[in-house]
Amino acid sequence: MGFRMANIQEVAKKAGVSVATVSRVLNHHPSVTPKTRVKVETAIRELNYEPSMLGRNLRNSESRLLLVLIPSISNPFYTEIINGIQTTAIKHRYNILLCETNSDPRRENIFFNMVKNKLADGIISMDPTINRQKLTELAEHHSVILCSEYMEDGSIPYVTIDNERAAYQAVKHLIILGKKKIALINSDERFLYARQRRKGYEKALREFEIPISEELIYNTHELNFHDGVQAMRMLLRMEEKPSAVFAVSDTLAIGALKEIKASGLKAPDDIAVVGFDNIHFSNMSNPTLTTIAQPMYKMGATAATMLINQIQSKQVESILLDHELIIRESTMG
């Protein structure tokens, strides 16, 4: 592949003009004679020339590329968000690059550097495992927006939902159905959203004077189906089994449903289940899953708009979007 693409010089030479004129044609400057323009365009076509983003970016300090950080693409939660980001970005002539960190700090660093080095114009982070310190430092001089998972100190603008209230509503729904022994399948409580959802869970229980039992709270390592299976398996080992489960993600909830069925029990009669996110698949499980719908597309679109505004030095404010409880078979047979 030892091949060099034609550069602006060669185009200029072939067209019999200066590099400046070629550049002007490239950038649609009004001050070029139609005749000259045609000459240059012909040369460009003949040489199969494409302007180098590298040279251009180095000169302009602009790449029109946005980075989107996610911990893992395997979580369907991100799908619709990314859709929203992408559509908005394209509308503003930006492109996005998906960066999967796999929670590896070395990978984070690469992506942060891409922004520092002007290889990308800004970054939307949805990664809860991210190094907060480094991200804050980056945000001091570069454009950064948080989406879904955020930092409470408010140093970086974010778009998210009211996790505590959402969890509270989910659990209240279970209580009103007559469930008393409600388990929580939570993720790692290092993450803000996990702490907030636990808070909502506890608030609902407290409001109805149901005792909070550590035994009923299981923390998973990740958000895979298998973690949900595992969690449910542990909860079913209790002498007095829970009559309901609130899982902080649909993937966990679907795993829990699977294990409930495997153990010969039935949802929702024996154990009702509520998930969180409203991923596409939550409507395909059996029974279909009651869940909290996050406005994922809108969240992504909002994050992209905020980032682009920030890149253009406009003022941006953090935003809290609405969620919604979607009631399906896993709680209402």
Place this chain on the structure above:
Amino acid sequence: MGFRMANIQEVAKKAGVSVATVSRVLNHHPSVTPKTRVKVETAIRELNYEPSMLGRNLRNSESRLLLVLIPSISNPFYTEIINGIQTTAIKHRYNILLCETNSDPRRENIFFNMVKNKLADGIISMDPTINRQKLTELAEHHSVILCSEYMEDGSIPYVTIDNERAAYQAVKHLIILGKKKIALINSDERFLYARQRRKGYEKALREFEIPISEELIYNTHELNFHDGVQAMRMLLRMEEKPSAVFAVSDTLAIGALKEIKASGLKAPDDIAVVGFDNIHFSNMSNPTLTTIAQPMYKMGATAATMLINQIQSKQVESILLDHELIIRESTMG
């Protein structure tokens, strides 16, 4: 965000050396006195300096970035493949950027240009909707590998499986179970894999002297759960319903299972179902899904190795990997 990161000049000045020496320290040249090295490293730290990828790439014509083209991240099929690509790339000090084309030709172009302009060193395409003509042109002077979906003319190296044989085995499995009226839920037959899998389906039927009926073949637009639901709904409208279904993706198959249940029928007794891919979720559906397992991780790892070899001007050969029929409840109750 009008902030300029320190550059190599400022580091040189602060350390009291030339930019050349700073560059040498950066690149671990052996010919630098320990004393000088320390001076430079101190300056780097104090100025919080990070070398600019832009300047470096412009000079070196190398970015150590690989592009991975996928039509949509919503298809879980890609998850494990990307994992394999990523792990391999990192091992070789490359990073990957995920590019979701959403089958939009304008987006393709951007990514192709990133390669042409040395913003990325090569590209792995898994997008069946890609513009073959343009990709072939790109491949003439740049590193390109196809993964999963490929081109039969062999102009671009690929890694894939034997789709025809896999489909043949899946359908034969159904026939041996005693099923006669076997439907095919296929995707768009513009795609090579779709044509190949249909061939395998027809081959199995022909071998057992089962007539091929166009009525039993349904082509979906995409690979979502919903397309599977839709397809099954149409197939169930026939006066004499099929007794088995082979769907060319697990997502379609899971949608079909859903609709079978919704219509009051039971899998596998009334209708047996076989999927394709062995995505994580295929083991979570109810009933669990019989499917063709593709070696997704290995496929990704192989594609990455091939691409890196190609970038380093080594000879690369196309590879066909093995698949496997995984028998679960949807055919064996």
Place this chain on the structure above:
DNA sequence: ATGAAAGCGCTAACAC
């Protein structure tokens, strides 16, 4: 062992 300087491809300020 280190420095000076050319050059990667491009844009924009300035000159004509």
Place this chain on the structure above:
DNA sequence: GTGTTAGCGCTTTCAT
């Protein structure tokens, strides 16, 4: 309307 040229940040000869 078009050309000349400096400079974006870096690496790498070629001197010393």
